[in-house]
Amino acid sequence: MKSTYEKKANFWIAVDWGTSHLRYWIINREDGKLINEKSIPLGIKFINHKNFENILVNEFQDYLLENLTIDILCCGMIGSKQGWKDSGYFSVPFTPEFYKKLVFVKTKNKKLNIYIVPGLKQSNPPDVMRGEETQSLGIIRKYNNFDGVICFTGTHSKWVQIVGNEIISFETFLTGELFQIISEHSILKQSISTKKIDINLAKEYALIAFSDPHKFSKNLFELRAKNLIDNLNSSEILSCLSGLIIGLEIAGSRKYWLGNEVILVGSSPMVDIYKLILNKQNIATSIQDSKDISLIGLKDIYKNLN
Amino acid sequence: MKSTYEKKANFWIAVDWGTSHLRYWIINREDGKLINEKSIPLGIKFINHKNFENILVNEFQDYLLENLTIDILCCGMIGSKQGWKDSGYFSVPFTPEFYKKLVFVKTKNKKLNIYIVPGLKQSNPPDVMRGEETQSLGIIRKYNNFDGVICFTGTHSKWVQIVGNEIISFETFLTGELFQIISEHSILKQSISTKKIDINLAKEYALIAFSDPHKFSKNLFELRAKNLIDNLNSSEILSCLSGLIIGLEIAGSRKYWLGNEVILVGSSPMVDIYKLILNKQNIATSIQDSKDISLIGLKDIYKNLN
Numbered sequence: 375m376k377s378t379y380e381k382k383a384n385f386w387i388a389v390d391w392g393t394s395h396l397r398y399w400i401i402n403r404e405d406g407k408l409i410n411e412k413s414i415p416l417g418i419k420f421i422n423h424k425n426f427e428n429i430l431v432n433e434f435q436d437y438l439l440e441n442l443t444i445d446i447l448c449c450g451m452i453g454s455k456q457g458w459k460d461s462g463y464f465s466v467p468f469t470p471e472f473y474k475k476l477v478f479v480k481t482k483n484k485k486l487n488i489y490i491v492p493g494l495k496q497s498n499p500p501d502v503m504r505g506e507e508t509q510s511l512g513i514i515r516k517y518n519n520f521d522g523v524i525c526f527t528g529t530h531s532k533w534v535q536i537v538g539n540e541i542i543s544f545e546t547f548l549t550g551e552l553f554q555i556i557s558e559h560s561i562l563k564q565s566i567s568t569k570k571i572d573i574n575l576a577k578e579y580a581l582i583a584f585s586d587p588h589k590f591s592k593n594l595f596e597l598r599a600k601n602l603i604d605n606l607n608s609s610e611i612l613s614c615l616s617g618l619i620i621g622l623e624i625a626g627s628r629k630y631w632l633g634n635e636v637i638l639v640g641s642s643p644m645v646d647i648y649k650l651i652l653n654k655q656n657i658a659t660s661i662q663d664s665k666d667i668s669l670i671g672l673k674d675i676y677k678n679l680n
Numbered sequence: 681m682k683s684t685y686e687k688k689a690n691f692w693i694a695v696d697w698g699t700s701h702l703r704y705w706i707i708n709r710e711d712g713k714l715i716n717e718k719s720i721p722l723g724i725k726f727i728n729h730k731n732f733e734n735i736l737v738n739e740f741q742d743y744l745l746e747n748l749t750i751d752i753l754c755c756g757m758i759g760s761k762q763g764w765k766d767s768g769y770f771s772v773p774f775t776p777e778f779y780k781k782l783v784f785v786k787t788k789n790k791k792l793n794i795y796i797v798p799g800l801k802q803s804n805p806p807d808v809m810r811g812e813e814t815q816s817l818g819i820i821r822k823y824n825n826f827d828g829v830i831c832f833t834g835t836h837s838k839w840v841q842i843v844g845n846e847i848i849s850f851e852t853f854l855t856g857e858l859f860q861i862i863s864e865h866s867i868l869k870q871s872i873s874t875k876k877i878d879i880n881l882a883k884e885y886a887l888i889a890f891s892d893p894h895k896f897s898k899n900l901f902e903l904r905a906k907n908l909i910d911n912l913n914s915s916e917i918l919s920c921l922s923g924l925i926i927g928l929e930i931a932g933s934r935k936y937w938l939g940n941e942v943i944l945v946g947s948s949p950m951v952d953i954y955k956l957i958l959n960k961q962n963i964a965t966s967i968q969d970s971k972d973i974s975l976i977g978l979k980d981i982y983k984n985l986n
Contacts, residue, residue, distance in 0.1 A: 500905040546901040587894035588931035599806040625894035
């Protein structure tokens with residue numbers, strides 16, 4: 375028993391605390407039903423001086439009125455060096471029995487029982503993940519003995535292979551981040567004044583980069599030239615850019631998707647680009663929402679913890 | 681005669697005015713000898729309110745004492761929309777007889793005769809250049825009827841094909857700019873605190889990207905993972921990054937260099953990476969300094985102007 379209070383609240387809190395967002399679910403301990411859920415733009419990059427405890431105490435003040443301890447199970451970048459407490463990494467291949475490996479965080483407020491899920495690392499090729507290990511567990515549980523490949527689309531897009539309920543290997547692509555820094559900091563920024571994506575144009579350019587990935591940095595400058603010569607407009611440039619970067623990723627992840635069914639984790643319209651290109655290669659896909667599977671993963675870890 | 685003064689100074693000024701630097705040469709009109717030369721970090725991106733004339737008047741004040749006109753011939757981004765006066769583009773294929781196509785710029789100070797060299801554009805694939813057209817002319821003149829391929833390494837690296845003294849086609853790669861924005865704005869910036877490049881490591885990673893260009897955005901994240909797992913240090917990360925981006929460019933420019941001798945325009949150590957990879961493909965290379973060939977090009981244009 376980590377707490378000075380003997381009795382536990384009749385709920386627990388699942389937290390996915392990432393770089394840009396804090397998402398949480400308050401869950402009834404008896405019947406597993408959802409009491410409340412919320413996503414707020416208070417990711418770890420916005421929190422100064424490791425002020426994580428104060429953020430939670432402030433957010434959950436209504437639930438902290440009684441002298442009861444509350445279990446809070448966190449996954450994501452909160453367990454990184456830049457987060458609350460470095461929860462370390464476990465090496466793949468890895469059977470996701472995280473409940474045996476959770477890291478406990480000491481708090482001033484003795485009502486809080488904070489646990490953080492560790493990340494995963496891979497030696498060859500070197501790679502790391504935080505958050506997707508819990509989502510991978512969510513997929514394994516949801517599909518009941520899932521064997522196959524998951525693509526977590528996003529800032530650092532990840533391809534993960536699961537065999538016999540084990541996380542076997544994974545690879546990360548800088549997809550979302552390349553999109554952000556090229557649109558905000560390169561010569562293209564002069565031509566970009568919108569966030570609107572034309573999904574059909576994005577798909578067309580994803581196919582171009584998928585077919586000729588070696589032309590990537592030439593295709594980037596060509597967007598600037600098309601802006602100057604052909605008056606390619608702001609939304610068109612942004613759409614072409616997003617397509618080129620996703621097409622490059624899919625060309626580079628071939629050894630993961632070839633011959634496999636792929637579960638795509640993400641939301642429209644970006645995930646539709648992956649679906650189109652993979653389906654064109656006769657790869658079957660299904661789509662899952664990242665927050666749903668985070669919750670399934672966290673619930674599974676918590677069930678085994680108690 | 682564009683000026684109110686009838687007599688010309690016994691010198692003229694050649695100017696390569698780019699995005700980051702203003703480089704100029706003061707040349708004796710009689711014997712072509714160099715009177716003075718200078719490169720100052722006053723590229724067009726640092727000049728507000730189109731204050732170009734004041735910059736020149738201030739820089740050349742010692743030469744403006746007598747009532748004589750001075751011819752100043754400029755190439756580079758000074759002729760862009762963001763520059764002094766948009767000097768337009770001519771379409772490839774193009775015989776570089778720029779002296780017939782120069783754009784004259786009106787000035788308050790009637791001693792200045794400012795001419796700007798136009799840029800070049802290409803419709804298919806869309807592309808533009810400013811400055812390299814003058815450098816291409818420099819190469820054509822220096823090699824006396826040069827047929828072959830030139831690679832202008834740099835921020836926007838350009839591959840140019842010359843046949844029968846004509847600029848036939850070209851392609852631009854975002855090489856130097858990708859290096860800058862990824863090292864300054866991506867997740868890698870946390871691991872980069874130096875500008876030191878280990879050229880051997882850069883060459884190794886250029887070969888990796890050249891062989892597997894489709895892995896580019898995966899290889900970028902891998903540098904971050906290697907920093908976390910294998911303690912890859914700051915200089916090593918920067919070296920790998922530079923290599924990956926140059927290798928990607930060389931993979932993408934194959935149709936230019938395959939079966940051709942390539943003149944590489946640039947300076948050590950970056951140009952050595954291009955040389956190594958191309959030589960490994962049995963492509964002969966020679967290296968030229970960009971400022972030397974700018975001057976040859978500008979001198980040739982000026983000679984024909986008068």
